Amino acid sequence: MGNNASFKLYYFGFRFRGEVIRLVFTAAGKEFEDVRIDPSQWPQLKNQAPFGTLPYLEVTSGSQKLVLTQSTSIARYLAKKFKLAGRNDEEAAIVDMYADQVSDVLAEFAKTARESDANKKKEIEQKIENEIMPKNLKLFEARIAESRSGYLVPSGLTWADLYLFNLLEMLGEKRVMVLEAFPNLKGLDQKIRNNPRMAAYLAKRPITPF
Amino acid sequence: MAEYKLHYFNARGRAEVIRLIFAAAGQKYEDIRFEREQWPEYKLKAPLGQAPFLEITQKGKTFQLGQSMTIARYLARRFGLAGKGPEEEAEVEMYGDQITDILNEIIKIHFEKDEARKAESAKKFFEETLPNILRTLQSKIEKNGSGFLAASGLTWVDLYLVDVLGWLGEKKEHLMANFEHIKALDTKVTNHSKIAEWLAKRPQTPM
DSSP states (O other), X not given: OOTTOEEEEEEESSSTTTHHHHHHHHHHTOOOEEEEEOTTTHHHHGGGSTTSOSOEEEEEETTEEEEEESHHHHHHHHHHHTTOSOSSHHHHHHHHHHHHHHHHHHHHHHHHHHOOSHHHHHHHHHHIIIIIHHHHXXXXXXXXXXXXXXXXXXXXXXXXXXXXXXXXXXXXXXXXXXXXXXXXHHHHHHHXXXXXXXXXXHHHSOOOOO | OXXXXXXXESSSTTTHHHHHHHHHHTOOOEXXXXXXXGHHHXXXXXXXXXXXXXXXXXXXXXXXXXXXXXXXXXXXXXXXXXXXXXXXHHHHHHHHHHHHHHHHHHHXXXXXXXXXXXXXXXXXXXXXXXXXXXXXXHHHHHHHSSSSSBTTXXXXXXXXXXXXXGGXXXXXXXXXXXXXXXXXXXXXHHHSHXXXXXXXXXXXXXX
């Protein structure tokens, strides 16, 4: 695939699993078509998605076309293309490991969204707040401290930092308060918000519940 | 020369794909298996406090990795089992994620305590979710002509697919009857000399 590839992302209008992809494009300063699908339209459009799920990405370069699905695989592919994946294979593996960890936590949030039983839903929400989030925030905090760059790996910003930033946004109004206990996470969150490309994107993106 | 130490419970679980990658690559490694009671002691060594984890020692330095999929992708790249080129690698990873979705669903159903929910989830999984994923995977295999998920040949996700299909137990044969290309892939992989050797000698565990 050449360097003149064009990109079309298909996802719902909210952040959740698609946002990391939008953040990778943004941090890299790369253009993409950000197709936001209305959930009510989704049943009719489902057939067009390679595995019937969102997000999916169309990459076109001349006559070549690639269609990718699965948010982390898409993000990783783009990050490697745009040099946001770490400086070598070993660093890239550490990036992947922490991205997988973020993905696992997001999966817990997904469980609450899918849960129809109100009591079970509350149970999962409390487990996330009291156990899963604190345990994972400590892991991420320790990793940033170890890398000493202010990011998850020594060489600087990678897609896992953007994914982590996305996860921290799931804390909603509690985010600022929670981050007070985690100076390195707070620092990473600030650094990303203050990155000029990110700041411009965050200022204009649609406001969504999650 | 790198040395590898895999740490996991005495089970296939989330580590088996890694063991299959080592087998296919003909790469020696230490297959450390601990009992449940020993886990607290290993947990302290694990980079994310989770298993499996891998220790790689190279040129006197040791580096640790957690998360089964990260380990699988990293080793696959090292051993030439990740696909050719960034686009094929990304496609392969995508299939890997789909297969993980299958595995996660199987695990979720297995551990569901409410009998009614369990039956409902299992029905949806076997009648809809799983066949839909297999149908898409099958059409990929058909299209690319290699008999594997990637056009360039065997990759780690072929091993992973076979591993996860193994979890279906008695339902596997019935399903495979409807997906001839996947059945052919399954046969090809399990008959691959190094895989067959591993399957014959690996510890037999319930999970």
